[in-house]
Amino acid sequence: MKGSDTEVNLAVNLAEKYTEMNKDFSIAISGGGSGLGITSLLNGQADIANSSRPLSDEEIEQFKNKGIEIKTVVFAEDATAFIVHKELPLDEIDLETLGKILDGKIKNWSEITSQNLPINIYGRQSSSGTHSFVKKKLKIEFSNAAKEMTGNAQIIEGVKADKSGIGYVGAGYVAHDPAANTAIKILKIKENPTSIAYSPIDANTINSSLYFFQRPLYQFVLAESWEKVKPFIDFEKSEKGKKMIEEHGYYIIEDK
Template sequence: MFRYINLLLGCLAFQAGTFVQAETIVIMGSDTIGAKAALHLAEAYKSRVARTNPEIGFEISAEGSSTGVVSITEGHADIGMISRRPSTAENARAKTKGVDLKTITVARDGIAVVVNDQNPIESISLAELEAIFTGEIRDWAAISTTAGRISVYTRNTASGTYDLFRAKAMSGRDYGKNSQKVAGNEQIASEIARNPNAIGYVGLAYTETPGIKVVPVEGMLPKADEYPLRRTLYYLVDKNIRLSQAANDFIGFTLSPQGQHIIEEVEFLPLY
């Protein structure tokens, strides 16, 4: 699902009788970052600079990591958001446009495997995840004490999480035909909360949704150092373009102690 968050409060203003056009920082890409963390960071940054730059605005759209790469390659955004590194093909395409993609690490995350909170399963192995998400196992009776046809929810193909989960949990194999693609983390969590036989995956920031529970993978929860589905979250910029002072400051704010505290508050893992 397309997400668009508009924080253009006070975007146009009159100062001392002069019309002032506000600066808008455009951020596009990963739903994992954009639907929660980027919004909270933008609100905090606006509050921080309210006296010196009250007309600063943000446009944040969260549609998936692939969109984040395209937004920088095509010059549609100041900052991209991605939950994976750009592929070789994406880097090559960017270079044909005169764009040099640069990633900036902003947080750590764990892809949490989640089920309905009425599901009795207490842990799951990578082999079981692979069998479920490729469609080889279709009933909970194969790995649990209760039976029921498994409903599998995944992110869509624009999502970095979709690709990373396939690489880390499925040995790179294709998702089963019985899987259902959903646009965002919140939608997956909502579907699982309504369906006692459902399973899916979300970023750490979405694990507190009522009606779902996190299932340890290989006996480990997502915040464990050795958790097998850990990943890094990034901002993406064009190294060949000089960012505006405000956009550059916002990136610095994200990496500052205050920004990293916000990262931690939304349940991601801070850098320090």
């Protein structure tokens, strides 16, 4: 299993619990981004690709051209959280302002807060599904000055240490991490300056589909590997698996 850094910690813990129950099952898991996981499927280097985005038209065509059949599993729902240093005097932000920060049009916090600090952006590499997701939702291109980090943990550490930092991470990484939450602040998001601001770590908000940056999490599985993978997928969808998904700060999504 390879792919999404958003999903990797959850996948590792699910696999550990499942292998305790089924000693014959063996799985190796690594992150690296959704794009890497999908490429690994195409190249025969993985049975499962974790992805925080759907397949692109180009990827669908690549699988078709190679004659590779895949099955798609939606196993959870995630929200992307935007974080700043705990001392920044900002609690919520609207989409237009957020977009202008991330694309570099707003360069100093003094433009929207009482703090005079140049803004530092902590983001992901272009192979990241979260990077693509945020870019598409805001209809922007990221500023060339944005730092490209390898994963959620690195972004959190960057923002913790940087009073002028802003970054985006999987809400599951911060929802149940009291240590992280004492050093950073999760911004509430509102669609425009006069609308209600919503938090990505409020289950009621997510269940009501009110948060702008929420999305399904995917697992793409090689059809030829399905029989050996299916028992693990079944475990993810079991009551025990669902409980673990929720404990990691993600939300259960029913099959459609």
